[in-house]
Amino acid sequence: MDEQYKTEGYRLMRAALPTGQVAALAALIDGSIPGYGGPIRRQDGTPAPNLFHAGTRLVKNSILNAHVAMPDDLKPVHTAIRALLTSPQMFESLHSLDGAEHYSIHQTIIFISAQTTVPHIDSWSMDTAPHGYAHTVWIPLEDVDYLSGLPAVSPWPIGKFVPEAELGLPDGDFSFRERHDRYCDALTVRLQKGSADVRTLFMDKGDMMVWGSLTPHFTLPSTPSPRRRLSLQVLIRPTHHRWGNYVNQPAEWTPDKAEQVTDRFAFIEN
Numbered sequence: 001m002d003e004q005y006k007t008e009g010y011r012l013m014r015a016a017l018p019t020g021q022v023a024a025l026a027a028l029i030d031g032s033i034p035g036y037g038g039p040i041r042r043q044d045g046t047p048a049p050n051l052f053h054a055g056t057r058l059v060k061n062s063i064l065n066a067h068v069a070m071p072d073d074l075k076p077v078h079t080a081i082r083a084l085l086t087s088p089q090m091f092e093s094l095h096s097l098d099g100a101e102h103y104s105i106h107q108t109i110i111f112i113s114a115q116t117t118v119p120h121i122d123s124w125s126m127d128t129a130p131h132g133y134a135h136t137v138w139i140p141l142e143d144v145d146y147l148s149g150l151p152a153v154s155p156w157p158i159g160k161f162v163p164e165a166e167l168g169l170p171d172g173d174f175s176f177r178e179r180h181d182r183y184c185d186a187l188t189v190r191l192q193k194g195s196a197d198v199r200t201l202f203m204d205k206g207d208m209m210v211w212g213s214l215t216p217h218f219t220l221p222s223t224p225s226p227r228r229r230l231s232l233q234v235l236i237r238p239t240h241h242r243w244g245n246y247v248n249q250p251a252e253w254t255p256d257k258a259e260q261v262t263d264r265f266a267f268i269e270n
């Protein structure tokens, strides 16, 4: 595994993707999504029309799994995302991190505006079993800068799993959502008291940032807020690992309905 990725749990990949292809995807999103009146699948999994930040044409509700399905009028976005995600450049970038030969793409989110996430780990959404070997790929679809509301990570070794008990969180009758939320709070306290180190990155179109499924991260505030920040987030696992999430760590292979898209990539929905 790439040494920096292994020890710090994140990596900036400069000029990893073809900038023309990234810019073309951004133009397709701009040209079709804000003006689309119908329902699109959103981050919470349900279809809904665009919601705009008050007084703007900035789409607030992010779009889930556009690589799996999109309404007919938005098919060009669907096609362009699929092409970018399965490009040889995407494979080479991931392969340079962990040496895997095949990847399964579990989730994509198109963010049109800057997010406001609290410190968390993506393992709760999807992870390998054992924990820690899934990747989150964060792709700016336009040039971003230090005011854009970028993700920031806390350096964290790949595979370092912190159970709830280690954060002082008792067992009990909690929902998955409650367990997730209290984990984020306790993790924030631990980071505040512990390593204190936070990293963010200067990025341009064509660059991408990758962090591990156990690497704590959050969104820095944007100026102004809200603001536009066209970006794509992708949850990926090297296919040779079993998969689950933070809570669910199957001991057996989960039979899945993966769509083999190329020799290197399959798509699978959680």
Ligand SMILES: O=C(O)CCC(=O)C(=O)O
Binding pocket: 111, 114, 115, 116, 117, 122, 149, 150, 151, 217, 218, 219, 233
């Ligand atoms: O785009 C961002 O600012 C971070 C989003 C994020 O970490 C997430 O959705 O899990």
Ligand SMILES: [Fe+2]
Binding pocket: 117, 120, 121, 122, 217
């Ligand atoms: Fe995240």
